[in-house]
Amino acid sequence: MAVMTLLQAVTSALDCKLADDPNVLVFGEDVGVEGGVFRATEGLQKKYGEKRVFDTPLAESSIVGAAVGMALAGLRPVAEIQFDGFVHPAFNQIVSHLSRYRYRTRGTRPMPVVVRFPNGGGVRALELHSDSLEAVYGHIPGLKVVMPSTPYDAKGLLISAIEDDDPVIFMEPKRIYRAIKQEVPEGIYRIPIGKARALTEGNDLTLVSYGALIRVCQQALVEAKKDGIAVELIDLRTIYPMDSQTIVESVKKTGRLMVVHEAPESFGVAAEIIARVSREAFYHLEAPPVRLCGNDTVPPLPKSEDIYFFPPERVYFEIKRALES
Amino acid sequence: MSDRKVPPPSGANNLFAEFDPLKGKRLEILDQNGTLTNPAWAPPLSDEQVLAAYKMMLLARVADLKAVSLQRQGRLYTLPPSIGQEACAVGSALALDRDDWMVPAYRELGAWLVRGVPLARVYLYFAGSEFGNVYPPGVRVMPNSVPISSQLLHAAGIGHAITYQSRKEVVLTYFGDGGTSEGDFHEALNWAAVFRCPVVFFCNNNQYAISYPRAQQTRAKTIAQKAIAYGIPGIQVDGNDLLAVYRATREAVDYVRAGNGPVLIEGETYRMGAHTTSDDPSKYRESAEEAEWKPRDPLLRIKRYLIAKNLWDDARDEKAREEAQAQAEEAFREAEKWPANSPDEILTHVFAQQPPEMARQAESLKRYLAWKEGR
Numbered sequence: 001m002a003v004m005t006l007l008q009a010v011t012s013a014l015d016c017k018l019a020d021d022p023n024v025l026v027f028g029e030d031v032g033v034e035g036g037v038f039r040a041t042e043g044l045q046k047k048y049g050e051k052r053v054f055d056t057p058l059a060e061s062s063i064v065g066a067a068v069g070m071a072l073a074g075l076r077p078v079a080e081i082q083f084d085g086f087v088h089p090a091f092n093q094i095v096s097h098l099s100r101y102r103y104r105t106r107g108t109r110p111m112p113v114v115v116r117f118p119n120g121g122g123v124r125a126l127e128l129h130s131d132s133l134e135a136v137y138g139h140i141p142g143l144k145v146v147m148p149s150t151p152y153d154a155k156g157l158l159i160s161a162i163e164d165d166d167p168v169i170f171m172e173p174k175r176i177y178r179a180i181k182q183e184v185p186e187g188i189y190r191i192p193i194g195k196a197r198a199l200t201e202g203n204d205l206t207l208v209s210y211g212a213l214i215r216v217c218q219q220a221l222v223e224a225k226k227d228g229i230a231v232e233l234i235d236l237r238t239i240y241p242m243d244s245q246t247i248v249e250s251v252k253k254t255g256r257l258m259v260v261h262e263a264p265e266s267f268g269v270a271a272e273i274i275a276r277v278s279r280e281a282f283y284h285l286e287a288p289p290v291r292l293c294g295n296d297t298v299p300p301l302p303k304s305e306d307i308y309f310f311p312p313e314r315v316y317f318e319i320k321r322a323l324e325s
Numbered sequence: 326m327s328d329r330k331v332p333p334p335s336g337a338n339n340l341f342a343e344f345d346p347l348k349g350k351r352l353e354i355l356d357q358n359g360t361l362t363n364p365a366w367a368p369p370l371s372d373e374q375v376l377a378a379y380k381m382m383l384l385a386r387v388a389d390l391k392a393v394s395l396q397r398q399g400r401l402y403t404l405p406p407s408i409g410q411e412a413c414a415v416g417s418a419l420a421l422d423r424d425d426w427m428v429p430a431y432r433e434l435g436a437w438l439v440r441g442v443p444l445a446r447v448y449l450y451f452a453g454s455e456f457g458n459v460y461p462p463g464v465r466v467m468p469n470s471v472p473i474s475s476q477l478l479h480a481a482g483i484g485h486a487i488t489y490q491s492r493k494e495v496v497l498t499y500f501g502d503g504g505t506s507e508g509d510f511h512e513a514l515n516w517a518a519v520f521r522c523p524v525v526f527f528c529n530n531n532q533y534a535i536s537y538p539r540a541q542q543t544r545a546k547t548i549a550q551k552a553i554a555y556g557i558p559g560i561q562v563d564g565n566d567l568l569a570v571y572r573a574t575r576e577a578v579d580y581v582r583a584g585n586g587p588v589l590i591e592g593e594t595y596r597m598g599a600h601t602t603s604d605d606p607s608k609y610r611e612s613a614e615e616a617e618w619k620p621r622d623p624l625l626r627i628k629r630y631l632i633a634k635n636l637w638d639d640a641r642d643e644k645a646r647e648e649a650q651a652q653a654e655e656a657f658r659e660a661e662k663w664p665a666n667s668p669d670e671i672l673t674h675v676f677a678q679q680p681p682e683m684a685r686q687a688e689s690l691k692r693y694l695a696w697k698e699g700r
Contacts, residue, residue, distance in 0.1 A: 025489065051489055057519055062478050069482015072467065089460065096472045097479070104468055107674040122586035142675050165677045241680030309662045
């Protein structure tokens, strides 16, 4: 075991799979010599050579499009897009080909591709460096969408993603890239895609979140606990396919549901969770489910960032309100 | 990368030097009367090979006309006719070896047939089934790609994988004149050139992107000259001349297989039919223009060449047409026999394993269908 940040856990996962499988290639803008703008691929080109870990021309559509071609020829490409907002030029390749090739060819040409990128806001960044489009990707048939919240999960989920025979959009919460350190095994282990995890047990409220917001929720729960509020915090970990069962079981116990994410509220992941819970556990609900999400606005530049990206205190406030209803 | 510099074309590829796009020359070997006007560049094809190529073009023509007719009868759905582009399709595809790859757009019927895509599958696709995209094992032809030029990046990626694994295959990919305005055209040529991927980019310049004419698509004088910006060879050929298309593609295939990086070929041809069966070209082009291209029909030219060489005559041509017709009919019968899809079919192959939510959706659909059945 070694103590790792989420970023180092990502590097370790890539390292393990590069060593394990010659069909794995890692590439993107500045991932080679520089080791990535966040250093997620630090040292990998030196270790595995420039055929396995390489810089690409500055063109996101070609990063994903070439990955599709590599998968057609039998490789397992792991493509990095530098920032969440830079995936947009590759959107056509993701939606028109990556997600559809298996279906289009009746299972004969699968797409074992990972597209990973730093996701979300809260780091005082430039425009289009703070987006969180998991609901958009989750809406596209054929894509798996993963967002870890801890170093341990990040490594285990990324290894599963690379080994998966379907395309995985792997969203790394950049806000907590270096915020948390955790014991992480140095070798290969797997966290299954499509499984949520309850982080705390409680009977008063089911609180569902994922990615960087898990930490915000955990901080809020410190204060809530002092008030004697017992919250069951569930880390979704995979956006699609969603583990609604774990959430439904919890809501059957608590009778109350609150979903927290930083992406805009309307048509978001929270809406999907609430729809499923309403279907499966309607008569167990003691109050209308609550969502605490980003507003339906553009993630703002740093001067307004603290207004858009809510602090633990806001989560605490909404928990109190939810329990009063 | 240590060796990104593109080497100058070797002596064996002086075709590319001779027909450098900046010289404004176009490779033509047979004129429209079927006369060999440029024997110096005639490809080393035997008479039997040329005859076989012609028969393949004929099959593509007959099968295409049949497809359009079937569409008019409501037995196939919307499809893009390939009439007029048989020399580009067949001539280029014939330059590939058995293990090579093809990444088509969607108007490459002759190329599919050369590469072993069963005609029945082509019909099945346009009869509305994804099973029309499933080809026999070993047929390295990718399915139709609808978003324009997006497939060129897949060709670059396949080429990248081939280079990474030190294999010797090449990739031949197709697009149209309109496709050269897409960003992915630029990105794919750039990627393939930077990483020296073994890809031949073949532009079917059929003069139209639906209604938008080639002259308006780009200020560039030729499409071939776009190669210069990527530091790769480019060549313009008479796309209705089977021998010219084959010669250029053959040279390009050899050049890219030798590890020199990609080549751009522009085949100048004419879309004799509509963009798709839903389109009416009389809205945007004069019939005089269509009449002007008619004598340049790629089949006519190679047929005249074969007749002049005493390898062919009208009687044999008529017989070959009938055989092609029978073959197309048999293929359509096979496609028509394909069973209707079960409800399960649309909910499988989205993922390797069906997620629980989709299983629930399948149950819901079946519940309704069972109710409907009992009504």
